[in-house]
Amino acid sequence: MGEHFGPYELLDKIGEGGMAEVWKARATGAAGFQRILVVKKILPMFAKNKAFIDMLVAEAKLCSALHHPNIVPIFDLGVIDGVYYVTMEHVDGVDLLQVLQRAARRQMRVPTEVALFVAGEVARGLAYAHAAVDHEGRPLNIIHRDVSPANVMVGTRGEVKLTDFGVARADLEIETRRGAASIVRHDGLKGKLSYMSPELVSGAEIDHRSDIFAVGTLIYEMLTLKRLFMGKSELQTMANVRKARITRRIERHDYIPRPVQDIIRTALARDPAGRYQSAADLYDAIQDYLFEARLRIGPSAVARFIVDLFPERAPRVAAPRTAVPGRRRGDTVEDMPVPGSFDEDLRTERTGRPSLVDDELGEEPSGLKQPPPAVAREEPADAVTVETEAEPTPEDPVDELLVAIEREMSAQRKAAARRKQRPTPGAEETDSDDDDDDDDDDDVPGPFGTDFRVKGNRDDDEFFGPVTLNTFERLLNHRAISEDEHVSIDGGAWVRIAQSQVRQLSPALFALPDRPVYSGPLRPAWLPRLFHQLSAAGATGMLQLSRGWVRKELHYRDGALLHIQSNIKGELLATIALDLGIVTGEQVNAALNTAKSLGLPVGEGLISVGAIDESRLGGVLREQQRRRFLEIFGWREGAFAFYDGVSMPPVVRPEALDVLTMLGPAVRAHYRLDVLRGIFAPHEARVVKLRPAPLMRMGSLGLSPEETAAIEAFEHGWTVARAIERVADTEDELHLLRAMFLMLALDVMAFADPAPRGRL
Template identity: 30%
Template sequence: MGNSSHAVPPRLGPYELIERLATGGMAEVYLARRAGPRGFQKLCAVKRILPQLARDPDFVAMFVDEARVCANLSHPNIVQVFDFGEQDEELYMAMEYVDGTTGARLIRAAAARGEELPLEVSLHVALSILRGLEYAHAARDRKGRPLNLVHRDVSPGNVLIDRSGAVKLTDFGIARASDFERRTDQGQLKGKLGYMSPEQVTGRELDARSDLFTVGIVLAELVTLRPLFSGGRELDVLLRIRDADLGPIDRAGSLLPDDVKSVLLRALARDKLLRYSNAAVFAEAIEEIIRRRRLQVGPARLSAWIERLGLIDGPDVSSDNEPSRPGTAILEPDDVVRNDPRGDGSYDSGGSYEVAPQIYRVDLGDGTASQPMSYPRVIELFATGAIGSRSLVARESGRFKPALHYKEFSRFVTSPALRWDDDADGAEKSMLDRATLPAYLFQLALERETGALVFRNEEKQKKIFLVEGAPEFVASTDRRELLGEHLVATGQVLRMEVEMALAMLPKFGGRLGDALVGLGVLRPIELFRAIHDQTQMRYMDVLGWPDASISFTRGARSHEETFPLGVDPFELIARGIREGYTVSELVQLLAPIEDDVLERVPNPPVRIEVLRLPERESYILRKVDGTSSVRALIGQMTNLKIADADDVMRAVFVGLSCEMLRSIRWTALHPDSGIRRSGASKVRLGR
């Protein structure tokens, strides 16, 4: 089975597994052989759920749905699924084996050689896709009811071309049908980055015209050999699709004949009402071009071109030797993302990205190695600080090498934000003091400091990168605070969707959020909101730490892509006090001054409104007049039934921490807690 130490069953049902062809985020596909009496043999492709997802009920349901819908489809331009079975509680699907290449590889090979594909070749591919979709969109179940099928994943990687030139559409794994409930909720975003319709990007209801838009993308890329929607950032790509930005078509010049351009502009209309009404009408428009130009269109011409480009190298499975088949096309995991790594609109002619291998081992530093583990598990170890940049890792059955050797780990061993095994030079260090912690954070915000604030205790670590006093990026070794865990815990994604995205991290620069958007699990706005909430929660969480060492390195930056939060750090400090300090703790902290007179600072550095306190706490701060103590305030507020003792305690502590209130004895006990300095460099945390 290639170079994999991955445990592969020799058989699934009646199928002998010969070689693993490809691994995607959710499933893997094998070249298989079914033998029969008197020497009968037939090659096929067998698809099975990845072992780590095989017991996930949501993914199992999706796999079953795919089998159900494909069982109703039989057309020359659609890959046939002819068997579905279960062995040892493991589901598998047997399908037609296409010995050839894919549309994605065809485009890349032509671009690499600087050769334009003949127009008749491009039109033949698009026409074949449309005929398959025409059939699928009109498909009915066995009772004659319309399936209302929408493929939702038409892309060059899912266009298979066999050596004879026949074109077949595959991978209905995320197709939408009217009787599917588990994965077709309105607003869900599914599909490959760069091959979605505007309504897919914005989460609106889809119909067959969404597939026509993506066929338009495929045709444009076949003709121009350049990505239609390209860009360095996934969010930018999605925004271009949302707006149907067809600038590349306008700039294509002679690469796009006027009649082809006219067809594309209609297929790629932002408003689906302006597109072709169905696949048959779109196909007729292409056939009209073929007739008018008197083009010779058919599989023979396409077959000659894929052979000319070196895309055919068929397997020899007559012996026990493992075949080598760079031209085989079944599943195209390397097309899950745009092949535009440079962000300059060009295809990656040097080859596709690799999906992260499934199995790794980690040197534990005591002469022993870990048990084999998946890529997501290794990433979790890096993210939580269990292993670091100096750790040795072995991929599959290879030798142990420094983690930096593997490009799939590069972000986690080079990013200042994600490395946990180094101490920055010149950092100011101290021990956490619960009484002065909020005041310290307030000073950093007030002085608009930029730098890295690191909290460490025996259980976890946290890095807060401030830019002009506001948190820009927060990293944590607490597994519960990882982005994937946060999204699962809040019900925004499924566990198996996180696993799928983690498996594809190398394609997305090691960024889980980008992977989730690129794979269609989250919309950009959903990712923005999730990171926005998570960053705030991670920041406020430190106000609940009972003990820690603290260091601050001025000028340090995360070097991570970040979203502007647009939240005032003073508000976060006040919220953090409310969530991180118990009433009993506040009683203990304020006990030494409970009978001291409190004064309101005449010209506080920030207005009370900036803190966005609950109305009762704001009222309490405004009622401090220089004659009342904490004890007296509690009596006044409770007698008037305006607030209770808890409200008074929180309001007073916020006021002292944010330089709105002052007390002589509080300042004496905690000299760093309520006095504004001329520069944050003079702030000292701890006593």
Template identity: 25%
Template sequence: MLSVASDVNLWSRDRRAGGRRRGGTGSGPMSARDNRFEPTPFGNYTLLRRIGQGGMSEVFLARPLDPRRYHERYALKRLLPELARAPNFIQLFDQERALAERLEHPNVVRVVDGGMVEDRCFMVIEYVEGLDGWKVTRRLARQIETLPLDQVLWIVTQALSGLAYLHELRDEQGRPLGIVHRDVSPSNILISRQGEVKVGDFGIALISSAEVEQQRRQRLRGKIRYLSPEQIRNQPLDARSDLFAVGVLLAELIIGRTPFRGQTDIALLLNIRDVRLHLAEDLDERTPAELREILMQALARDPQDRPASAAAMRDRLLAFAAATGLRLGPAPLAATVERLLRPGDIGDEDVLRDTLTPWAHEPVGPRAIAVAGGKPTEPPVACYRVRWADGRESAELSYAEIVEQLLGGRIAATDEVSVDGAAFRPVNALPDLLRHLPLLTPTTTRIDGPGVPDRHGLFQDDSVAGVFLLLARHRETGLLVADAGSVRKEVYLVEGHPTYASSNLGSELLGEYLVRKGVLQRGELEMALALLPRYEGHLGDTLVALELVDPLTLFHHITEQVREKVLELYGWPAGSWSFFRGVVCDKRVFPLASSAPELLHAGIHRSRSDAQLEEWWAGLGERTVAPAPAADPPAEWWPLTELERRVLAALDRPLRAAEALGRLQARVPQAGRAAVLRALHLLFAAGLAQRTD
């Protein structure tokens, strides 16, 4: 058997389905016709062909210089020349290589050599002769087949053994390294002609650095359905994140399709984040109850509810196989691989290039627009004119310009619009425009508006935190509308938890937010806005389709943007609020995952500066402060920090304000006055502490 494959085995379902490879100058792999690479000595190897290039490295098919080993083939991964003089990248590459060389397990792809030659860092990776899991399942699907259950369990238990080894790896001092693969997917499960199973593409698991975070996100393109909910929520990861991906893999191998659906990448990410599964019927028909239980545990939304470790999940699957009389081993899988192999699968240059090239690192640019006949055409651009109630008419507007005016409340539901010179019609008769209209605007209400508010008040009397706390306490579902002058915000809540927010501020539009954050350039945003009608007016889908932003990065930015819209409210010193019970959001939106306690906690901390906290504390004068006798909600409801818990514990009896601050500072001397005041303010705003007159 030939030695080894690569840790950059990056297949994509979109690519395999006929999607074009993203273009770029000098970054993509050369085709077989254009490849004029001459065999070149490099250290102890001969570079036979340049297979491809990624964001940090280039990959070659190589063989040893030793004539006795001419039959061996390897993938040689070498740091790009432009990065060879960058100390940070050299250190990262060397760190990855040094750690990878320590890996020695039958179910993990090996790094067999590495070092520095001609001032270029490199590593040599084994090549597994066979197919990856993606090819196996794809070819079976074309034959309307799925793998027999014994072969499914052999693949998954062997992969879990490899992951268990990675997860449990320790340094020279015996300390856990805490490695998480992060990219478990069928394309990274390599299956040899002998039925051996190896986990590959572990490079991104071995190093953690801001310099490579964008590379990681690019590599996940086309594989987002294997992300865990915590990866999507941008939360810390541990080994149980990989077990979720194994659960997705197991489900796909059993039922022959993904357990998650979504018409767009963003919709798919939302379904994974909230673990909205689509497999119950198929699973009930094809899967014994014990196996269903193991699978559903792996697919739990909360990592705490998943198996404790890869080894634990493997052992439970092995016990299930033994109890049901399934004999697991490599021979049946080897026979399947041999049956599925095609001429050219082994050693063919195109196959090797696809297998070894980190294609998702190639420069990102707009996809070509597919049209009938194969000839590209410019998309039609509609022109809009607005006629307001007072008779004024606008100049010609683009779709993006009219959407911005709708979102900003400058066009109402009863205002009329002409499209491409057609007769004027009210906005509420044009679905493509109506969906962008806020439920309420400062000057007008939509025809289907919510009517009289069930609760209302002024922020001068009720703090923003107090309003959200009231709604959370009563588990209200509906729409909160906040007004301050010409600015309006709408926050939708479900059982007291804010789920979505919008505003009429141009600066809070998604496109402007992404430009401000440096995610998009102005020209890229303008191009995306011009093409909005092709994607039903959804900017997120447009940006992903044009490949201007990868789905996971966009997901995180949209989440943060919606969250910021809510938190910005806490800085309002004045304004009015109204709550309409039972009003649900009728738009296709991006619901928040943050809970009411977390948002309240963050908002209260942002509501006052250090100077304002001093002013607030001085206003207490000689009043007495004390713990609240029956706080609602209780302290356990809040995500209190360690300092806040200690301050609450120290405030165990009524004290004069000045005495209380001195006592608390003495209890937590390392915190400082400003931090203690901020903790005290949080406790008062949360209703956990009170003043007595």
């Protein structure tokens, strides 16, 4: 049985973002009544923020008014023990992002009729939402604003449902959402960048036709398995969306029927006036093509495609399988992976097997002190790695840095026009639709130049800018631009950033060696051991962890973990200070303004406005580092890379984290019984024993009394299975497995026999 949350039994954790945890749950009632649903638990840090709760209530009210077979309904909104939650329908299936990733991995094209059916069902749901009225008959004028693959559910029965109206806008809720601006940071940029419309990215007024543009993007990506607008950085993605140059991209895929190409072009018209004027019009265009092409498609055919793609989700009693429509045996994606595709190869060159995490539950034993030379490993020709989270999830807002950049760029364009700006290298021009409605902000000359323009490494890449020296430096430090992109300073020639005079702006960025000393996939089975081995080996350098769009950089010196950098919104210093109740929202806004104007870190901005003193700031910084560390243990996939000798950025205050004492709480918080059972399943027949002379005492591990008592089982030389059989219940089993997992990871215990083949 799972843990209980009020009247709900939490069964499986579906996911977690910056604002909420999402659980598959069961509700029970009289006479054995049961219902499977989804419980969305709001994280505690937002529970005391009235503006955010008002926004949550507005979203629930909005969705409760929508009753349509293509929209996931909301059942309930409430609060239990101070935790706000929303319950909604559970769709037995996968989201469209998972479909595209699996199809790319298997190089299996989505049949045209399946893609059009999915898009048509999304359009039907949008048409209903766009025309919805409240209980008094007033038009709600809903705009979803986040129509993206992650928000489209495709069920194993072929149903298609649109979910997550968390960033939707309705006319009757405008004031409530304005009040929540301090949470979302910017009302116009809170969706996924590459699925926005040109007017939404530009900050212009939007209407329902913005959602139609997003559906056009979905159609293209389903048919090509390529990311239409995804750039190498957020800035490049925004530029791609704003330009909306799609003709050549569509024409590359000549297997797309010409009428379908026309549907995509119309939906993706840069000017809203050139698009379908309603979602119903888009749906009709799709149905007209399917009829004229004599393509029969319905939920049952979509269900067969989903089961063919995800055989593990097939019903226990299923009808005989038939061929998926439009698919031939051996039908594959038409070309090799290219940057921006769902099957983009993100592998790094590895040092053979990832020897850094050579634990009892992972790879073969190997030393850390003398790593093997970095040699590229030849991958199988059919090996494909899929980026699992190319962009923030709906609960993770876009970083406010992008908003500040866009504002500053707009102001700089106005200032440049007044100054009789010099011609841009290559005679390139910016879009004419950029809105220059921000306050003037003239450049202040600096030692490196007055204005900076940034673009990719191809001659035809669009540039962004001009931006000031301060903004350019922030872009570097926040990894919004990379050293491989190109910069033009004061109208000069385009040069690679890593080779330009700006290298000294961010020494840590350019200090990375060509390849890491250790790298590999990140697995829960040996995550604690990864930290233990770095400490035990006295490592100095940077451990880079990545999971989709999330990135963390952990800086070590002589085995001590001194600082963690993170790009997760909820782990910003100001967010944590608010959560702790140390500062108010007004103080944070004042500190951010002061920090920006004076070029200070946010912490010093808080001090400068009197919101916090030096000692309390130190406490907040320690809590920030603790949370950044503990969050890593919730990852179930990702990658790691260790760069030896990389220096820590000079802007942080190093303070060693007590990793050993944090491992226990981390495992208790994130390693549920089902996860631990999965880790130990291949090792049930193995004998576990205490090491005769461990490097540390058991008392230093911070084990609970129950965990310490469970370990006594291994004084008898029992196997894992024997020890599990002797526990009284699942709670004792959980104590046993947690303790055993920690002690194996930290070399206090060991298996007495070699590991079986094919283990995790």
